[in-house]
Structures are given as structure tokens and as C-alpha cells.
Amino acid sequence: MAAQIFSAIFVIIIGVGGCVAYFWGANKALDTIFPARGVSGKAAINNLRRQGVIRPWLFVGPAMIILTIYLIYPVVETLRLSFLDRGGAHFVGLANYQWAFGDREFRNSILNNIIWLAVVPAACTFLGLIIAVLTDKIWWGTIAKSLIFLPLAISFVGASVIWKFIYEYRGDGQTQIGLLNAIIQYFGGQPQVWISLPFWNNFFLMVILIWIQTGFAMVILSSALRGIPEETLEAAVIDGANPFQIFWKIMVPQIWGTIAVVWTTITILVLKVFDIVLTMTNGQWNSQVLANLMFDWMFRGGGDFGRGATIAIIIMIAVIPIMVWNIRQANKETEGH
Amino acid sequence: MAASTGKSFVSRFGVHIAVFIFVAIWTIPTLGILVSSLRDKDQIIASGWWNSFTSSSQTEAGRLPPASAQVEKEGKFVLQGNIFGDGPARNISAFGVKSAAPTQYPAGTTADLGDGVTLQLNADGSFVMTSPKAFESERGQRVYYASSAPPKFTTDNYDTVLFSEGIGRSFMNSLTVTIPATVIPILIAAFAAYALAWMRFPGRALLIAVIIGLLVVPLQMSLIPLLKLYNGVGSFFGVPSKTYLGIWLAHTGFGLPFAIYLLRSYIAGLPREIMESARIDGASDFEIFVKIVLPLSFPVLASFAIFQFLWVWNDLLVAMVFLGTEGDQIVLTAKLNALLGSRGGDWEILTTSAFVTIIVPLIVFFSLQRYFVRGLLAGSVKGG
Numbered sequence: 065m066a067a068q069i070f071s072a073i074f075v076i077i078i079g080v081g082g083c084v085a086y087f088w089g090a091n092k093a094l095d096t097i098f099p100a101r102g103v104s105g106k107a108a109i110n111n112l113r114r115q116g117v118i119r120p121w122l123f124v125g126p127a128m129i130i131l132t133i134y135l136i137y138p139v140v141e142t143l144r145l146s147f148l149d150r151g152g153a154h155f156v157g158l159a160n161y162q163w164a165f166g167d168r169e170f171r172n173s174i175l176n177n178i179i180w181l182a183v184v185p186a187a188c189t190f191l192g193l194i195i196a197v198l199t200d201k202i203w204w205g206t207i208a209k210s211l212i213f214l215p216l217a218i219s220f221v222g223a224s225v226i227w228k229f230i231y232e233y234r235g236d237g238q239t240q241i242g243l244l245n246a247i248i249q250y251f252g253g254q255p256q257v258w259i260s261l262p263f264w265n266n267f268f269l270m271v272i273l274i275w276i277q278t279g280f281a282m283v284i285l286s287s288a289l290r291g292i293p294e295e296t297l298e299a300a301v302i303d304g305a306n307p308f309q310i311f312w313k314i315m316v317p318q319i320w321g322t323i324a325v326v327w328t329t330i331t332i333l334v335l336k337v338f339d340i341v342l343t344m345t346n347g348q349w350n351s352q353v354l355a356n357l358m359f360d361w362m363f364r365g366g367g368d369f370g371r372g373a374t375i376a377i378i379i380m381i382a383v384i385p386i387m388v389w390n391i392r393q394a395n396k397e398t399e400g401h
Numbered sequence: 402m403a404a405s406t407g408k409s410f411v412s413r414f415g416v417h418i419a420v421f422i423f424v425a426i427w428t429i430p431t432l433g434i435l436v437s438s439l440r441d442k443d444q445i446i447a448s449g450w451w452n453s454f455t456s457s458s459q460t461e462a463g464r465l466p467p468a469s470a471q472v473e474k475e476g477k478f479v480l481q482g483n484i485f486g487d488g489p490a491r492n493i494s495a496f497g498v499k500s501a502a503p504t505q506y507p508a509g510t511t512a513d514l515g516d517g518v519t520l521q522l523n524a525d526g527s528f529v530m531t532s533p534k535a536f537e538s539e540r541g542q543r544v545y546y547a548s549s550a551p552p553k554f555t556t557d558n559y560d561t562v563l564f565s566e567g568i569g570r571s572f573m574n575s576l577t578v579t580i581p582a583t584v585i586p587i588l589i590a591a592f593a594a595y596a597l598a599w600m601r602f603p604g605r606a607l608l609i610a611v612i613i614g615l616l617v618v619p620l621q622m623s624l625i626p627l628l629k630l631y632n633g634v635g636s637f638f639g640v641p642s643k644t645y646l647g648i649w650l651a652h653t654g655f656g657l658p659f660a661i662y663l664l665r666s667y668i669a670g671l672p673r674e675i676m677e678s679a680r681i682d683g684a685s686d687f688e689i690f691v692k693i694v695l696p697l698s699f700p701v702l703a704s705f706a707i708f709q710f711l712w713v714w715n716d717l718l719v720a721m722v723f724l725g726t727e728g729d730q731i732v733l734t735a736k737l738n739a740l741l742g743s744r745g746g747d748w749e750i751l752t753t754s755a756f757v758t759i760i761v762p763l764i765v766f767f768s769l770q771r772y773f774v775r776g777l778l779a780g781s782v783k784g785g
Contacts, residue, residue, distance in 0.1 A: 068729075072577040072645075079581050079649070083588040091687040116601075119686055123596035124608065126589045127657055133630075134623060134654025135615050141626035152629070191423075198420050201413075208420050210770065212427045217766035218759045219715030221734045225741065225755035226430045229437070229748060239459075241449050241748070243433060275427065280777065287778055307412075336619050339717045343738050358621050359718070362628070369625050376621040387617045394613045 083126075090122045139380070145373035152369050160374040170375070173352045176266055177382075180337065180353065183267070185330040187274045189323060192281025196289055197311060199282075209286065213279035220276070220339030227272045228344060231258040260349040269351060272340050277333065281326045288322035289315060328386050335382055354379050431759075434752040441553040442749035456492070456549040460503050463544050465528065468536035477531045484544065485526040496522040496546035503545030522546060558753040566744075568754050570728055571736040575714060575761075577645060578724070578732055582652035582713045583706055589653065590660030590705070591668075591698065595690050597661065598669035599676060609665070615658040624722050627651065631723065643725045651723050652716070656709050663708075663780050667701035668694055704776025707769050711762050733758040 098111035098118075149156050164170045195212055199205035215223060232242030233255055240246040245255035258268045292315060300314045316323070338355035345351045347360065358375035361368050437450045447459035463484045471478045485491065497505035498514060506512040511521040518532040522544065530542065563569040596602070597609055635642030671694065679689050695702075717734040724730045726739065737754050744750045766773060 068573055068577055072580065075645070075649075076581050076584055079585045080588065083585065087588070087592055087687070091685070095685070120596045120600040120602035120605075123592040123600065123686075123690075127593035127661060128608075130589065130650070130654045131612070131615060131657055134627065134651060135618055135658070136611075138623035138626035139618060141629075142622050145625060195420070195423055198416050198423075201416050202420060205420070208424050210767075211424050213770075214431070214763070214766065215427065217711055217715075217762040218431070219717070219734050219762070221717050221737045221741075222715075222755050222759040225737060225751050226434050228741070229433055229752060230430055232748070239448055241446060243429070243449065243451070246449050246451075275430070278427075283774055283777055332617050332619075336621065339734075339738075342717070343741055355619075355621055359624075359721075362625060362722070369629070373625050376619070376625065379619045379621050383617050383619055387614050390617060391610050391613050395610065 086126065087122070091119070094118055094122065142373045142376050142380075145369050146377045148370050148373075150368040150370050156370065160370045163371065164374055164378070169347075169352055169357065172350055173347075173354045173357045174378075176351065176353050177335070179266055180270060180273075180334050181331060184270050184273050184277070184334045185327045187270075188277040188281045188330050189285075189326050191274070191278045192283075192326065193285050193316075193323070195278065195282045196286035197315070200286065200289065209279075209282060213283060215276045216279045218276065220272075220337075221343050223272050223276055224340055224343040227268075227275070228259070231268060233257045259345055259351075262350055265345065265349055265351050269340055269344055272344075273334065273337060277330050281330065284322060284326050285319065288319040292318050328389070332383060332386060335379055434755050437748060438558055438753035438756045439554045439556065440558075440749070441550075441555055442558065442747075444550065444553060445748050445752075447550075453554075454552050456551050459550070460545060460547050462500075462503075463546065465530060465541035465544060467539045467541045469539070471536050473535075477533060478535050480528075480530040480536065480541075482528065483526045484522065484528055484546070491526070491548040491550045493522060493524050493526060493546045493548045496544055498542065498544060500543075500545060504547045508546075520544070558749045559757070562750055562753045562757060566740070566750060566754065567728055567731075568733070568736060568757050571731055571733045572757065574730060575733040575758075578648055578652070578720065579710060579713045581645075581649045582656070583709045585649060586653045586656045586660050586709060587702055587706060590657055590664050591695065591702065592690065593657075593661050594664035594668050595686075595694055597665045599694075600686065612658050612661050616662055618658075620655060620718060623655070624718075628722055643723060643730065645724075645730075648719065648723045651719055652709075652713050655719065656712065659780065660705050660709070663705050663776060664698065664701055666779060668698055671697055700772060700775060701779065703769065703772040704779065707765060707773045708776055708780075710765060711773075714762055 094115055098114045100108050100112045100115065103111065145152055146160055147155060147157060149159075195209070199208050202208070218226070229241075230243045231245075232240075233245055234240055234242070236255070240249050240255055244258065249255055259265050261268075296314055296318065297310060300310050305314070336355050337353060338359060341347060341351060341353050341356040342359070347353070347356050354375055358372050358379070361372040361375060433450050436453055437445055440450065440453050443459070444453065465480055465484070466482060470482070471480050473479070484493075493508045495504035495507050496512075497503045498512070498520070499505070506522075508522060508524040511519050513519055516532070516534075518530070520528065520530045520542070522528045528544075563572075597605060597612075631642045631647055634640075675693060675697075676689055679693055684692070715734060717738060720732045720735050721738075724732065724735070726735060731739070733754075737751075737758050740751060740754055
């Protein structure tokens with residue numbers, strides 16, 4: 065273990081040192097090859113110009129190389145693999161896509177993903193908004209927000225253990241140690257094995273993600289609410305609006321843009337949700353989702369890369385509209401400058 | 402805002418109650434595993450953790466000593482002792498000798514077991530069993546009893562998971578993955594962000610658009626090609642394909658779009674005058690970056706570092722694909738996932754392990770929440 069700590073420290077030094085050495089060295093090399101000082105005026109101007117052309121690429125170069133290897137190349141390669149067979153050797157056309165839409169498990173995953181997409185972003189945004197509004201009104205709001213925000217730091221696996229403990233079921237007559245079943249039993253209900261309850265188990269898994277992400281929505285929306293001009297609220301009060309009217313007609317329309325951002329951010333997260341399903345049910349009892357199915361096919365029976373890639377592409381297709389919207393927004397912003 | 406609040410006492414009170422309920426729902430689950438991880442492992446299954454501060458009652462089984470321990474007294478054969486032996490004392494409320502009726506007799510009464518055999522079991526665990534004939538069986542009489550144990554808290558669970566379940570080792574593995582994977586992207590992203598914000602070069606706008614696009618590309622898109630690439634590189638050079646170096650670079654790659662995006666929007670907002678006056682003084686871009694931009698960007702660098710740290714520490718998917726699942730490489734999240742499979746019902750192991758995995762993020766989060774929130778706002782409100 066001590067060796068591991070040493071090698072980790074060593075690597076940090078090498079890694080960071082390497083980065084520093086690269087940027088410093090490349091920069092130095094550029095100054096030496098095209099010197100701007102100590103040469104005649106015309107040459108200096110020429111060299112300065114050359115430096116100006118080259119230097120940006122020295123700065124963005126490492127990032128571009130890494131992005132190309134780790135994100136851009138894989139996107140192209142995954143697309144290519146989705147048209148190949150399991151080992152990636154033979155072209156099979158659209159066979160993988162045909163398989164996907166005929167596969168019961170895949171269709172179940174699509175259906176579940178749609179339910180997740182319909183429920184989780186809406187629930188997080190709605191709860192986050194309500195909590196943001198309520199906590200703004202009380203003196204211990206900051207502490208409350210901190211505590212609701214806290215699950216955001218917890219890993220999905222950790223959160224799954226936390227909630228699995230809440231959903232824990234023990235046979236009839238035994239003491240229920242899962243909080244949910246204990247409450248149900250206290251009120252005279254019948255304890256259930258929540259995570260294997262067909263259809264509804266999806267919602268018990270969604271609760272975990274909602275529990276984690278509501279804090280995110282709350283923080284972003286809370287800051288947007290602070291940005292609402294006081295005058296609009298005061299005017300509404302003078303006009304005799306009640307708190308609900310103020311909330312729905314004055315506050316919500318003014319933070320519409322932020323709500324959209326929160327909604328899309330959580331939507332992307334939902335499309336990628338994997339850990340929760342893997343640890344809670346691993347897709348059993350009809351709770352499969354695309355991301356987990358994809359992981360499953362990557363390794364199932366030695367791995368079927370064709371089918372895995374196909375599922376990845378389908379997740380990607382769902383993300384593309386949001387991606388286009390983001391790029392447009394960003395372009396608008398830069399043009400505004 | 403205050404003007405819009407309902408003024409009546411009832412509605413103000415209602416807000417407090419509502420927020421309190423939300424806070425309770427959001428904290429109780431975590432509290433549950435914290436409390437459970439500190440409980441005695443027999444008590445965890447005997448009663449809900451919310452009852453952990455009161456005595457828990459459970460039905461247990463024990464065995465009386467074998468015939469060899471009997472003594473003859475006044476023509477009767479007697480077995481005497483304490484059912485708890487040297488174990489921790491509990492309070493017995495009832496006992497029985499049949500598994501179907503484990504609480505047939507109240508504690509302290511004398512039960513008639515037939516053939517003149519009697520058994521008395523007291524609340525403190527002491528028992529007297531008498532018989533007119535000598536006891537013969539070498540296996541002692543089975544006794545069932547309902548006992549209540551006082552609340553017992555212990556750190557034994559932590560000892561167990563850290564040192565014999567391999568969580569301690571995984572903790573080190575997680576640190577080994579996380580720290581370099583947090584530090585390496587910062588420098589690379591900072592240089593790129595500076596170039597994208599303040600240097601003019603052809604293709605800059607395109608590059609920014611590509612980075613914003615990559616921001617939302619699902620990780621799933623990268624997994625298979627990178628797995629193939631790593632396997633290929635591994636077999637070509639005859640080195641293992643699952644290495645720490647591999648996962649550091651993978652996390653660097655996956656973290657870069659957000660890092661560049663976050664840092665660029667911050668660095669682009671630094672005052673132009675500072676840069677220009679430095680340039681007039683003859684400073685090169687490199688000097689401006691190192692001496693002016695980096696120090697001024699400390700808050701956003703801290704924000705990103707926290708993000709990346711939490712993301713890498715909490716990651717399961719990348720670790721499961723690019724790192725081994727053996728002791729010297731398995732990280733905490735993967736270990737916890739494995740324990741969920743192998744130790745499914747052992748809640749003392751699971752709750753304790755879960756708490757060990759979340760404690761570091763919680764500390765980082767609470768101590769640096771300000772930077773975290775700032776990064777969150779900068780990262781999502783502006784461009785999405």
C-alpha cells in the first residue's frame with residue numbers, strides 16, 4: 065500500500081511536471097526558433113507574426129489531442145461499429161438496429177427511459193423550485209438548502225445502498241428494518257418487496273435520482289430567483305396578487321430560461337443513468353434502461369460490440385437535439401459580445 | 402421578496418413546517434446508514450435503526466450445558482449456570498423449548514417439561530434445570546428466549562470493512578485514481594481556455610462549438626472504442642490494458658470539455674485592461690498566462706477541481722471498464738457494488754462501506770461548498 069501511495073505521488077509529480085515542462089518548453093522553443101529580440105526590425109516583426117500563428121496551437125494542442133482520442137474518434141468509431149457484427153469484423157448493415165427494435169429487453173428499456181425522462185427532470189425542477197422559494201423566506205434557509213444539496217456529493221452507488229436500506233424487505237412477521245416497510249406496517253399495510261414490484265419499481269429507482277438531483281435544481285433556480293427584479297414583485301403585491309399568482313405569473317415566467325437549462329441538464333443525466341439501475345436491480349424485474357443495457361452487451365458473453373455500439377448511438381440520438389440547442393445558445397451569446 | 406410573503410402567522414408557520422419536512426426527507430436516508438454503521442451487527446437486523454436508542458428485543462436460541470455438567474442435589478439432577486455464558490448480558494422476558502413457541506413461559510417462572518423435568522430461566526439469564534433422572538444427552542437442551550439488549554454502539558463494523566473486507570485498500574485505490582485525474586486536466590484545460598478566450602487564430606469559433614457539443618456527448622459513446630483501443634495498445638506493447646495511467650487519461654479526456662468550457666467563460670471575463678497593459682510592458686502570452694491569468698482564475702480552478710474530484714471519486718462506469726476488479730485496482734464504488742452482490746443482506750457491512758465511500762465527498766463538499774456552488778452556477782446557467 066505504501067508503494068502505491070508513493071507511485072501515486074510520483075505520478076502526480078511526473079504528470080504535473082510533464083504538463084508544465086511541455087508548456088514551458090514548447091513556449092521557450094518557439095521563442096528560440098523565431099526570436100523576436102536581438103534580430104533586425106523586419107525579421108523581428110516576421111518572427112513575431114509567426115509566433116502569433118503558432119503559439120495558440122501550442123496552448124490548445126494537448127487538449128485537442130486528448131479530446132480527439134477520447135471523444136471525437138470514439139463517436140465516429142462507435143457509429144461505424146454499430147454497423148458491424150459482434151467482433152467488429154463483418155459489415156452487417158442495419159441488422160443491429162433491426163435486432164434492437166425487435167428485442168423485448170431493448171423495447172422495455174426504451175419504455176423505461178421514456179418514463180424516467182418524463183418523471184425525473186420534471187420532479188427535480190418542480191421540487192427544486194418549490195424548495196428554493198420556500199427556503200428564501202426563512203432564517204434557516206441556508207442550512208436547509210445545504211442539507212438538501214448534500215446528496216449531490218454522494219455517488220450513485222452510495223445512494224443506491226442508502227435507498228436499498230430504506231426499501232429493505234423482511235418476511236411477514238419479522239421486524240421490518242427498512243424504513244418504508246416499517247412505516248407501511250405501522251399504518252397497518254402489507255410490507256412489499258419494492259424493487260421487484262413490476263412497473264412501480266421504476267419509480268422507486270427514480271426516487272433515488274430525484275433525491276440526488278433536486279439540490280442541483282434548487283441551487284440554480286434559487287440564484288435565478290434572486291435575480292428577479294424586486295420591482296416586478298412589489299408591483300404585483302400592490303396590484304393585489306396572491307402568493308400563488310406571484311409565483312406562477314411573475315416569478316416562473318422570468319426564470320423560464322434557467323428552468324430550461326436545469327431541465328435539459330437533468331435530461332442528459334437521466335439518459336446516461338446507469339449506476340442506480342446496475343446496483344439496485346441490474347435490469348431485472350423490467351427495470352432495465354438503455355445505459356445499463358449497453359454496459360451489459362459490452363461484456364455479455366465475451367462482449368457484443370456491435371449491439372453495444374448500437375445502443376450507445378440510440379442514446380446519442382436522444383442527446384443531439386439538446387446539443388444543437390446548446391451550441392446555438394452559445395453562438396448567440398458570443399455574437400452578443 | 403418579504404413583501405410577497407403571506408403575512409399571517411399560519412402561513413409563515415406553514416413554510417417552516419414544509420421546509421422542515423423537505424429537510425427531513427433529504428437527510429433521514431443518509432442518517433439511516435450512518436446510525437446503522439455504528440450499531441452492533443446483531444441489533445441492525447433485530448430492530449429498525451430509528452429504534453437504535455431504545456432496547457431492541459429479539460428472539461434467540463441457546464443451548465444448555467451437556468449432561469456432563471450436571472450435579473446431584475437432594476436426589477435430583479441439576480444443571481445450573483447462565484445462558485449467556487461470558488457473552489454480553491441481556492434482559493430475558495420470556496423463554497420456551499420449542500421453536501414453535503419460543504416465548505411460552507415468562508422469565509422467572511418454572512416450566513414443566515414433562516417427566517418431572519423442570520426448567521427455570523430468569524431475566525438475567527441464569528437457569529436451573531432439574532430432573533429426577535440423570536441427564537444423558539451430550540447435547541444440551543435447546544432453549545429459545547426473547548431478550549432485549551440495551552442499545553449498543555460500536556466501531557467494530559469499521560474495523561471489519563476497512564481491514565478485512567478490503568474497503569481500506571479500495572480507499573487507497575480511489576485516491577490513487579482521483580488525485581492525478583483531478584490535477585492533470587486542470588493545467589491542460591487552463592492553457593486551452595486561455596487560448597480560446599484571448600488569442601486569435603483561425604478555427605477558434607469552430608473549436609469552441611465543438612467543445613460545447615462534446616459537453617453533452619454521453620460517456621457511453623466512448624466506452625467501446627476506447628476499450629478496443631486500450632486492449633490493442635496493451636497487446637501491442639505487451640503491457641496490461643487496465644492501468645492507472647489509462648484511467649487517469651480517460652478521466653482527463655472526459656473532464657476536459659467541461660473544464661475548458663468553465664475556465665474559458667471565466668477567463669474571457671477577466672478585464673481586458675490588465676492583459677493589455679501587461680502586453681505593452683512586453684510580457685508574452687505565456688508570461689501573461691502564468692503570472693496574471695492563473696492567479697486570477699483561482700476561484701474557477703478550485704470550482705473545477707471540486708467538480709472533477711467528486712465526479713471521479715463517485716464514478717463507477719469508467720472504473721468498471723478501464724480498471725481491474727481485483728484488490729490492487731478496485732475502487733470504492735466498484736467495491737461497494739461488488740459487496741451489494743456478495744454481501745447482499747449484511748447490512749452492517751453495506752452501511753459501513755457506503756459511509757466510508759461517501760465520507761470524503763461529504764467533507765470536500767461541506768468545506769468547499771462555496772466554490773462548488775459557484776462552479777455549478779457558472780457551468781450551467783450561462784450556456785447550458
